[in-house]
Structures are given as structure tokens and as C-alpha cells.
Amino acid sequence: MSVHRAPDAEEHLPYLEAHFESETRFPWIKVVGYAGSLVLTLVAFWAVSAHWMSPTALLAFILGLAVAQAALQLGVFMHLRESRGPSWQIAGLGLGLFIAVGLVGMSIWIMLFKSGVS
Amino acid sequence: MPAFVPYLLHTLFPPTVLRPTEIGADVLIVATGVIIVTVLTRQKKWGWLWREWLTTVDHKRIAVMYLIAAIAMLFRGGVDALMMRTNLALPSVHFISAEEYNEVFTTHGTIMIFFMAMPLIFALFNAVIPLMIGARDVAFPRLNAVSFWLFAFGALLFNISFVVGGSPNAGWTAYPPLTELAFNPGPGENYYFLALFISGIGTTITGINFLVTILRMRAPGMTLMRMPLFAWTTLCTSALILFAFPPLTVALGTSLLDRLFHASFYTLGHGGMPMMYVNLFWLFGHPEVYIVVLPAFGIFSEVVPTFSRKPLFGYTAMVVSVVAIMVLSYGTWVHHFFTMGAGPSVNVFFGLSTMLIAIPTGVKIFNWIFTMWGGRIRLTVPMLYQLAFIPTFVVGGATGVLLATVPVDYQLHNTYFLVAHFHNTLIGGTVFGLLSGLYYWWPKMFGYKLDERQGKWAFWLFFLGFWVTFGPQYLLGLEGMTRRLWTYPLGLGWHALNLISTIGAYGMGAGFVVLVYNVVWSMQHGERDLTGDPWDGRTLEWSLPSPAPEYNFARIPVVTERDAWWAMKARGETTAVRVRPDEISALELPRNSAMPFFLGLGFFVLGFGLTFRWWWIAGLGLAGILGAMLWAGFDYEDRKHVHAEEIRRIEAALGRLEA
Ligand code: HEM
Ligand SMILES: [Cu+2]
Numbered sequence: 122m123s124v125h126r127a128p129d130a131e132e133h134l135p136y137l138e139a140h141f142e143s144e145t146r147f148p149w150i151k152v153v154g155y156a157g158s159l160v161l162t163l164v165a166f167w168a169v170s171a172h173w174m175s176p177t178a179l180l181a182f183i184l185g186l187a188v189a190q191a192a193l194q195l196g197v198f199m200h201l202r203e204s205r206g207p208s209w210q211i212a213g214l215g216l217g218l219f220i221a222v223g224l225v226g227m228s229i230w231i232m233l234f235k236s237g238v239s
Numbered sequence: 240m241p242a243f244v245p246y247l248l249h250t251l252f253p254p255t256v257l258r259p260t261e262i263g264a265d266v267l268i269v270a271t272g273v274i275i276v277t278v279l280t281r282q283k284k285w286g287w288l289w290r291e292w293l294t295t296v297d298h299k300r301i302a303v304m305y306l307i308a309a310i311a312m313l314f315r316g317g318v319d320a321l322m323m324r325t326n327l328a329l330p331s332v333h334f335i336s337a338e339e340y341n342e343v344f345t346t347h348g349t350i351m352i353f354f355m356a357m358p359l360i361f362a363l364f365n366a367v368i369p370l371m372i373g374a375r376d377v378a379f380p381r382l383n384a385v386s387f388w389l390f391a392f393g394a395l396l397f398n399i400s401f402v403v404g405g406s407p408n409a410g411w412t413a414y415p416p417l418t419e420l421a422f423n424p425g426p427g428e429n430y431y432f433l434a435l436f437i438s439g440i441g442t443t444i445t446g447i448n449f450l451v452t453i454l455r456m457r458a459p460g461m462t463l464m465r466m467p468l469f470a471w472t473t474l475c476t477s478a479l480i481l482f483a484f485p486p487l488t489v490a491l492g493t494s495l496l497d498r499l500f501h502a503s504f505y506t507l508g509h510g511g512m513p514m515m516y517v518n519l520f521w522l523f524g525h526p527e528v529y530i531v532v533l534p535a536f537g538i539f540s541e542v543v544p545t546f547s548r549k550p551l552f553g554y555t556a557m558v559v560s561v562v563a564i565m566v567l568s569y570g571t572w573v574h575h576f577f578t579m580g581a582g583p584s585v586n587v588f589f590g591l592s593t594m595l596i597a598i599p600t601g602v603k604i605f606n607w608i609f610t611m612w613g614g615r616i617r618l619t620v621p622m623l624y625q626l627a628f629i630p631t632f633v634v635g636g637a638t639g640v641l642l643a644t645v646p647v648d649y650q651l652h653n654t655y656f657l658v659a660h661f662h663n664t665l666i667g668g669t670v671f672g673l674l675s676g677l678y679y680w681w682p683k684m685f686g687y688k689l690d691e692r693q694g695k696w697a698f699w700l701f702f703l704g705f706w707v708t709f710g711p712q713y714l715l716g717l718e719g720m721t722r723r724l725w726t727y728p729l730g731l732g733w734h735a736l737n738l739i740s741t742i743g744a745y746g747m748g749a750g751f752v753v754l755v756y757n758v759v760w761s762m763q764h765g766e767r768d769l770t771g772d773p774w775d776g777r778t779l780e781w782s783l784p785s786p787a788p789e790y791n792f793a794r795i796p797v798v799t800e801r802d803a804w805w806a807m808k809a810r811g812e813t814t815a816v817r818v819r820p821d822e823i824s825a826l827e828l829p830r831n832s833a834m835p836f837f838l839g840l841g842f843f844v845l846g847f848g849l850t851f852r853w854w855w856i857a858g859l860g861l862a863g864i865l866g867a868m869l870w871a872g873f874d875y876e877d878r879k880h881v882h883a884e885e886i887r888r889i890e891a892a893l894g895r896l897e898a
Contacts, residue, residue, distance in 0.1 A: 220482050220569060228518055231573060234581045235514070 154197030161190045250851060253425070255405045258339060260322070265402055294831040296380040297789055301387050302365035302684065306677075308391060309359040312350050313751065315398065319347035321748055324708075328741040330729040340725040341408040342427070346401065348411030353435060354394045356531045356665070359673045361386075361445055363534065364473055366684050367676075368449060370780035371467050373458025373798065375791050378451040380829035381877060386441040386448065388839030393438030396846045400430035404851065407431035410723065412520055413494070415505035415513040420498045426850045432495045433846040439484055439491070440842075446480030449473055458779070460798035464558070467778045467802075468551060471558055472537030475565040476530050482569070483526035490519035499849060514579060521572040529568040532664065533561065535672020536603060539625050542679050543607050545776050546622040547614025550802055553606040560599035567596045577648045586645045593643035597636055604629060619774070620694035624675035627702045631667030635660060638713070653723075656716025659709045666705055674701070674754075682773045686785045687765035693757040700750030707743025711736035777805035782816045784893045790826050790881065793818045793890050818890060819897040823883050830879040838867035 165186045168179060195201045201210060255261075279285050292300060322343050326334045335343065365383070369376055377383050400406045407427040409417035418428045453474045457466065466474075494516065496502040503509035505516045544551045551557060573581065573589035607629065616622065638660040642648050651657060682688045715736050720727070727733055766773075772781040779796060780787075782804045796816070800806050807813055845860025890896045 217482070224486070224522060224569065227570070228522070231518060231581050231585050232512075232515065234585070235512070 150197060154193055157193055157197075158190060161186050161193070250426075251403050253405055255338065255342075255425075256402050258336075260335065260339065261402055268402065289833075290831065293836055294384075294833045296376075296384045296829045296831055296835075298365045298369055298377050298380065298383060299684070299786060299789075301383055302362045304387060304391070305358040305362035305365065306684075308394060309355050309362060310755075312355040312358070312394065316347050316350040316355055317748060317751055319343045319350070321744060323347065324741040324744040326726060327724075327737050329738060330727055330731075330734050332726060337725040338408065341723075342401075342406035344723055345407050345410050345413075345431070346397075349397065349407070349431065349435070351665075352411060352527070352531070353438060354390075354397065356669050356673070357438075357442060358390060358394075359677075360476070360531065360534045361390075363538070363673065363676050363680065364445070364449055367680055367780055368452060368470060368473055369456070370683070370783055370787055370791055371778050372453060372456065372461060372470055373779050373792060373796050374452065374456040375795075375826070376829060377448050378456055379448050381832055381835065381871070382444050383448055384832065384835035385838055386445040388835045389441030389444070389842060390438045392839040392843035393434045393436075393441065393846075396437065396843055396850075397430060397434035400427055400434075404430070412517075412524070414520070415494065415497070415511075415516050416507065418494060418498070419506055420501070421506075421508075429495070429498060429850040430846075432491045432498070433849055436488065436491045436495070437842045437846055439488055442480055443484045443488075446477040446484070449477040450481065453477070458795050458798050461803070464555070465798060465801045465803070468540035468554070468557055468561075469534075469537035469778075471561055472533045472540070475561050476533045479526045479530045479533070479565055479568065483523045483530065486519045487523035487527075490516055490523070495849075499852065514576075517576050517579065518572075521575040524575060525572040526568050528661075528664070529564060532668045532672070533564065535628070535668050535676075536561065538672045538676035538679070539607055539628065541778065542621045542625050542675055543610045544802070545679075545774050546617045546619055546625075547611045548775075549610055549614040550777075550805075551606070552609035552612075553602075554801065556602055557606055560602045563599040564596060567592065567599070571596065574643050574648070577645050578652050583645075590643045590645045590648075594640050597640055600636055604633065619678070620689070620691055620698055621675040621679040623695065623698050623702075624671045624678070627698070628667055628671040628675070631663060631671065631702075631705065635663030635667050638663060651716060653721055654716035655712040655720045655722060658722050659712035659716060662705075662709050662712075666709075671701075674698075679774070680780075682768040683771075683780055683783075683785050683787070685762075687761060687767050688773055689757055689761045690765055693753060693760060697750050697753040697757055700746050700753060704743050704746030704748075704750055707746060708740050709743070711740045711743075715740070772804075777802040779803050782807070782813075784895065788889050788893065790828055790886065793886055793895070794822055814897075817895050817897045820887050823886050823890065825883045826881045826886065827878045828881055830877055832871075832874070832877070834867050834871050834874065838864060838871075841865075841867055 165183050168174065168182055168186075174182060195214070199210075201214075279288060292304065295301065322335060323340065326332050326340060365377070368374075404426040407413070407430055409423065409428060409431075413428065413431055416422055418431075453466070453470055493502070493504040497504055497506060497511070503511040505511045505513045507513060540551055540557060571589055571593040573585060574593045577586050577590070607625070618626075638656070642651060642657065642660060678689055678694055715733055718731075718733060718736075720731075720733055727737075768785040771784040773785070774781070779798075782796065783791065796803065807816075841860050841863030843860070844863060845857050848854065848857030848860055887896060
């Protein structure tokens with residue numbers, strides 16, 4: 122954001138000269154992305170309440186929807202394809218994925234004992 | 240009288256909010272409200288309040304608002320603590336009922352963590368970080384105000400539960416089945432989940448804001464390894480927030496679905512799994528304890544060099560250990576529920592990972608000591624808190640390692656030993672750290688110093704009061720006294736230690752009173768800070784006048800090494816902060832906005848409506864939120880232009896203009 126510096130400010134910070142995808146036309150991609158994310162959510166809801174898949178199949182199906190949802194959000198709304206110089210956001214995304222997968226994996230490991238108990 | 244009136248009265252004011260303590264609180268709230276409204280009206284200050292404060296996006300003012308809220312919450316949480324300690328002072332005291340005791344400990348814990356420690360931390364982040372890294376504001380000033388108002392309205396929602404509808408009563412951890420609708424039908428737990436949900440959004444935004452600010456807005460030349468350590472700990476804290484709050488949000492959201500819409504994520508009767516809540520809560524909860532303690536580490540890393548007149552010993556090791564703590568703290572959460580029975584391999588893994596954290600923490604302790612070693616130490620109030628912190632936090636960490644030993648934990652889990660442990664770390668670490676930082680940066684925030692003599696009184700009351708309160712609690716834990724106990728009979732041998740503990744608690748209460756007196760007295764009589772550098776500081780914020788002008792830096796400094804301001808002073812270049820009139824150019828600053836306030840208000844109305852399941856009120860709140868968001872989206876006038884002439888005038892008035 123260049124809010125804090127006048128256009129004629131003397132200091133020179135390279136990141137301020139970032140280039141973003143500017144939108145001159147109607148943002149169709151965003152509208153389609155929004156509708157798509159709603160559809161993905163509703164399908165997940167419907168799949169759970171319709172009760173016609175086995176629990177394992179249901180879990181796999183929902184997981185697939187979740188991955189699609191995440192990809193869609195990142196691609197359409199989270200500026201994944203825009204960059205200011207080096208694409209730091211990819212590194213950040215990798216870190217986020219690493220932590221998320223780690224936490225989910227460990228949670229599954231922790232909760233495994235349930236199957237032995239019940 | 241229409242039929243709904245008695246229903247309404249009974250819902251809003253059930254018998255649980257008509258006990259003597261609640262009536263007392265009502266009187267206090269109404270009286271304070273009347274005083275505030277009268278003063279504001281008499282002095283015609285409403286417009287000023289609205290324009291200068293409630294709609295501000297200036298990080299320095301947002302800091303002050305966080306600070307005021309945090310001190311009010313410290314008062315509320317402190318009164319809760321004294322109510323509990325009064326009930327436990329002697330065997331079989333029934334000062335408050337068992338039900339009320341549950342509500343009080345729940346409120347105490349929740350308020351102290353979410354509405355006292357967190358805002359106090361954000362107060363210091365906001366007050367210091369932009370100045371310290373040579374920036375004119377945070378990266379997203381308007382979002383910063385959004386964060387504040389979400390916090391403030393979340394806190395308000397939580398606090399009114401005491402006098403409207405009934406308080407939550409399932410502990411600050413809010414485990415099911417204690418929170419299950421079938422067992423806990425009142426609005427109390429709804430308040431808890433919704434208030435934390437709302438303020439949690441604000442906290443997440445703050446985390447993002449400071450991450451971006453520190454990564455993107457440092458002054459030219461300030462590489463990461465030249466950043467002051469407080470900036471490093473803020474960076475790591477923000478990263479922890481970013482990854483730790485989502486699991487909390489999930490835990491809160493699913494619990495809300497259970498309670499409001501009869502889902503059954505955690506209802507055993509319908510195949511739910513309450514243990515998953517425990518897992519999710521601590522997935523957040525353990526990083527959270529480091530979210531509140533890392534800033535304290537950062538503060539001490541600034542205070543110790545300043546008052547020892549030496550650079551920080553082992554800067555690189557300090558950075559590495561902060562980052563190590565951040566990473567490790569994601570992998571220890573099971574130590575909060577070893578007794579759930581996940582099995583030896585899980586417990587051993589998490590026991591060991593917990594003990595690992597003690598290593599980087601130990602590195603930091605040694606580095607602070609080596610910084611002081613051979614330094615010229617000045618025993619100011621910030622430094623006293625640091626000196627008290629070291630032994631206190633070491634004991635807290637050591638008892639933590641004891642608790643991380645799984646067989647020991649099976650004995651001590653949920654006894655007073657645990658209570659003593661986490662207060663040792665939270666008060667000895669977080670609170671001492673924040674108080675140290677408050678005394679240290681107070682002149683920068685307000686332009687005058689807090690009186691040292693009174694400050695030392697408050698310090699000794701806090702420090703000694705702390706040990707008198709919590710020392711005995713270790714012994715009580717070893718003797719089998721469990722936490723969250725309402726009262727106990729004579730003959731268990733607990734009464735002497737409990738009485739001592741209560742006396743200590745009142746000592747800390749006295750410390751709070753002296754602290755407030757210290758602030759009020761110093762407003763009038765405190766030593767004015769005319770130089771901007773009252774402590775002979777080392778980092779960039781001390782190169783600015785106190786308090787700093789709205790735009791912070793008329794000219795952004797160029798940094799060539801660590802402790803930039805100290806280096807400038809050493810080279811005799813302090814005049815470099817003065818500016819020549821022709822160096823000043825016009826600036827664009829963020830413009831005030833009422834949107835954040837109304838967004839917060841919308842969330843408050845939504846939360847209130849959902850708490851009582853009055854859907855139309857909730858709908859109203861939702862409409863307000865959407866309205867505020869649309870407003871934000873189409874408001875392109877988010878900056879204001881400040882002329883160079885205006886800045887020249889301000890700098891001249893501050894005596895910083897080169898002739
Ligand atoms: C070397 C450092 C530390 C170790 C090894 C450690 C270890 C532990 C362990 C094992 C427990 C669980 C005990 C039980 O429930 O039976 C615990 C609880 C707790 N610790 Fe620590 N801890 C450390 C530092 C901290 C810090 C820095 C804080 C906060 C600033 C903190 C705050 C807490 C809290 C709030 C709880 C209990 C919360 C509850 O059950 O309500 N700890 N700690
Ligand atoms: Cu923990």
C-alpha cells in the first residue's frame with residue numbers, strides 16, 4: 122500500500138512499485154468464483170444430509186470438495202497469481218500447508234485411541 | 240401490560256443476575272455511565288470523542304484505546320479473582336454460591352487471557368512497532384481500527400453476560416459436555432462462544448496486519464537481522480496468531496452449531512466426540528500461551544540493553560530461539576490432556592516436545608543475564624519487573640517441565656499445582672513483561688513519565704503479592720486440592736495455606752490500586768518528556784518526539800546497523816533527525832473512518848441476537864455488517880493529503896526544523 126508516502130517522496134522502496142492485475146472490465150472471474158464456492162459448499166451440505174454414501178466414501182468426497190474449494194479461493198480471491206518481485210506468497214502457502222497437514226495428521230494420530238476404546 | 244414484557248424481563252434478568260454482586264455491578268455500571276455521559280456533555284466533548292478517537296485509524300490512538308480497555312478488564316478480572324480468594328480464605332466460607340463461583344472463575348480466566356492480556360499486547364504493538372521500524376503507520380490502518388472495534392464489541396458482549404441473561408460457567412476452556420445445550424441451557428455459553436468468535440476475528444486481522452507491517456514497511460536499511468528484538472517477537476507472535484486462531488474458530492463455531500442449531504459435533508448422545516473439542520481447543524490453547532509470552536520476551540530484550548547500557552548479548556541466538564519457540568509451540572498441545580488417555584506413545588512424544596521448549600527459553604534467560612553482566616544497571620521500574628521476571632519465570636518453566644513428565648502429570652493435573660504453574664508463567668512472564676513495557680514506553684505514548692517512586696510501590700506489592708498468593712498453591716496442589724473448587728471443609732489441612740494465598744491476592748489488589756493512582760497522579764505531576772528520549776534509548780522510537788506526530792516521521796530514517804538510534808548518538812549524529820524545510824514533502828495519510836465502529840456494532844447486535852436466539856435481531860446485525868462492508872468496499876476516499884507546509888509547521892513547533 123502506498124498510502125503513507127507522497128508520490129514525490131524521495132525514498133525509494135522497490136516493493137512500492139508493485140504491479141497488480143488491474144481490473145478495467147467487469148470482474149467476471151470473481152463472480153464465477155463466488156458462485157462456484159457457494160455451489161461447492163451446498164454440494165457438501167447436500168452430500169451429508171442425503172445419506173446415500175458410505176461414511177468412508179462421504180469423507181473422501183467431502184475432502185475432495187474441500188481441496189477444490191481451497192484451490193478456488195486461493196486462485197480467485199487470494200491474489201495467488203499476482204506478485205511483487207519474488208513470489209513470497211508461494212513460500213507462505215507452503216509453510217501454511219506444512220503446518221496444516223502436520224496439525225491434522227497429529228490430531229488423527231492422537232484421536233486414534235478412540236477406536237481402541239469404543 | 241402486554242404478555243411479552245414479563246417474558247422479556249425474565250429472559251434478560253433471570254434470578255442468576257439479581258444476586259447482590261450483580262446488583263452491585265449494576266449500580267457501579269450505571270453510576271460510571273452517568274458520570275461519563277455528564278462529563279462529556281458538560282464539556283461538549285462528544286464530537287471530539289467521535290472525531291478524534293472512535294473513528295481514528297492512527298495506530299498510536301488505537302494503542303491508547305486498547306490500553307484503556309485492558310486496564311478496565313484487569314480491574315474486572317481482578318475483582319473476580321478476589322471474590323474467589325475470599326470464598327477460599329477459610330474453610331466453609333459461603334461468600335458466594337457454588338453456581339456463582341463457577342461463573343466467576345470462568346469469567347476471570349476468559350477475561351484475563353482474551354480481554355486483558357491480548358489487548359494489552361496489542362496496545363504495545365500499536366504504540367511501538369511502527370515507530371520502532373521507521374514506518375508511518377501499520378500496513379492496513381483501517382483494518383487496524385476494525386480489529387480494535389471487533390475486540391471492543393466482543394469484550395462488551397462478554398461483559399454484559401454478568402448483568403443481562405447470565406454468565407457462562409464452564410471454565411475458560413468451555414469443554415463439552417459442560418457446554419452442551421441439554422446440560423447448560425441458559426444464554427451464558429452462547430455469550431462465551433460468540434464473544435470469543437467476534438474478538439477472534441479481530442485478533443486474526445491484527446496478526447495479519449503486523450506480519451505485513453514488519454515484513455513490508457521497515458525503514459530502508461533495516462534488514463531483518465537489524466530489527467529490534469521486540470519487532471522479531473511481534474513477527475513471531477503474529478505468525479502464531481495466524482495459525483493458532485483458526486482451530487479456535489472451528490472449535491467455537493462447531494460448539495455454536497451444536498448449541499444453536501442442534502448439530503452434534505460434541506454431543507455424545509448423538510455420536511459426537513467431545514474429545515475432539517479438547518484437541519481443537521488446545522491446538523489453539525498452547526500456541527496462545529506463547530502468543531501472550533513472546534511479546535514479554537521482546538519487551539525484556541529492549542528494556543535490559545537500555546538499562547544496562549549494553550547491546551543485547553547474543554542477538555542471533557535470541558532470534559533463533561524465538562523462532563524455535565514459535566515452531567516448537569505448535570507441537571506440544573497434548574500436554575494439556577495427557578489424562579485423556581491417548582496412550583503412551585502419544586503422551587511420551589508430546590511430553591518430550593514440551594520439555595524441548597525449555598531449551599530455547601533457557602538460552603534467552605542466559606542472554607538477558609549476560610546482557611546485564613558488567614553493564615551499568617539502572618534500577619528503574621521497567622528493570623525491576625525484568626529482575627523479578629527472571630526467577631519467577633524460571634520457576635514457572637521448571638514446574639512446567641515437571642508437569643510435562645506424564646506420570647507426574649497424572650498426579651498433578653487439575654490440582655492447584657497446575658493453577659500455580661500457569662499463573663507463574665502468565666503473571667511472572669506476561670504481566671510482568673507488559674507492565675515493564677508499559678512503564679518503559681509510557682513517556683513515548685503520552686509525553687510524560689510515570690512516577691518512579693509510586694511505580695516501585697506498585698511493583699513490590701505485585702511481586703511479593705504474587706509469591707504470597709501462588710507459592711502456597713503449589714503446596715496445596717501437592718496436598719490434593721483440586722482446581723475450580725468452590726469451598727472445602729476444615730480438617731483437610733488446607734486452611735492455613737489458603738489464608739496466606741488470599742492475603743497475597745489482596746496484596747496484588749493493593750498493587751493495582753497503587754498502579755492506577757500512579758497513572759492518575761502522573762497525568763498531572765509526572766515528569767514531562769521534552770527530549771523524546773527519557774531513558775537514553777537505543778531504538779528508533781526514541782529518536783521521535785513524545786508523543787510522536789500523526790505521521791511519525793517527517794523524513795523516514797535510513798538504518799545502517801542494529802540499535803540505530805544508539806549508533807546515531809554514538810556518532811554524534813543526533814541532529815540527523817532534524818529536517819531541513821526543503822526535505823519535507825507532502826504526505827498522504829490514512830483518513831479517519833466510522834466504518835470500523837459500525838462494523839463492530841453490527842457484530843455486537845448479531846452476537847446479542849444469536850445469544851438469545853432472537854433471529855430478527857441477529858438479522859439486523861447481519862444487515863449492519865454487510866452494510867458496513869459495502870460501505871468499506873465503495874469508499875475510495877480513504878486517504879487525506881497533508882501539505883508540506885502543515886508538516887513544516889508541526890516540526891517547527893516540535894523544535895525539529897533545521898533553520
Ligand atoms: C518451559 C515452559 C513450559 C512448560 C514445560 C509448560 C508445561 C505445561 C504443562 C505440562 C501443562 C499442563 C498441566 C496439566 O494440565 O496438568 C501446562 C499448563 C498450562 N500452562 Fe504451561 N508450560 C510452559 C510454559 C508456559 C507459559 C509460558 C505459559 C503462559 C504464558 C503457560 C501457561 C499455561 C496454562 C495457561 C496452562 C493451563 C491451562 C488450563 O488447564 O486451564 N505455560 N503447562
Ligand atoms: Cu501448553
